[in-house]
Amino acid sequence: MVTRIVVGAHYGFKDWLAQRVTAVYMALYTLLLALALLFCVNGYESWRALMSNGVVRFLSVLFILCLCYHAWVGVRDIWMDYVKSTAVRLTLHILTLLVLVGNAVWAVQILWRL
Numbered sequence: 001m002v003t004r005i006v007v008g009a010h011y012g013f014k015d016w017l018a019q020r021v022t023a024v025y026m027a028l029y030t031l032l033l034a035l036a037l038l039f040c041v042n043g044y045e046s047w048r049a050l051m052s053n054g055v056v057r058f059l060s061v062l063f064i065l066c067l068c069y070h071a072w073v074g075v076r077d078i079w080m081d082y083v084k085s086t087a088v089r090l091t092l093h094i095l096t097l098l099v100l101v102g103n104a105v106w107a108v109q110i111l112w113r114l
Contacts, residue, residue, distance in 0.1 A: 015073045022066040029063045057111060064107045068100045 041047045050056055075096050083089040 015077075019070060019073055022070040025066050026063060026070065029059060051111070060111055061108055064104050064111075068104045072097065072100055 036050060041050060051060070076093060079089050079092045079096070083092060
């Protein structure tokens with residue numbers, strides 16, 4: 001009988017899947033937004049009308065959340081792989097989290113102010 005010892009934070013498959021799902025959503029949103037810009041938006045007023053639509057706002061907020069989570073998983077893994085000092089790594093984790101949450105709140109505030 002082989003006994004397998006699992007070490008680490010146990011992120012593995014869940015975060016791998018989250019990276020793929022958020023990447024697919026962000027790619028689809030970007031494609032749809034590019035098509036809307038090419039064919040539907042011809043000035044500030046049409047852009048404002050598009051972004052004031054409730055569905056587009058919801059999809060945009062979801063994009064911002066996906067972007068922040070995607071970035072968090074990627075940067076967290078970089079800090080875990082390459083920063084050996086626990087204190088420095090924890091500090092970098094906290095700073096990264098604060099920057100991502102701050103940017104997400106700011107982006108949502110800008111989006112809902114339109």
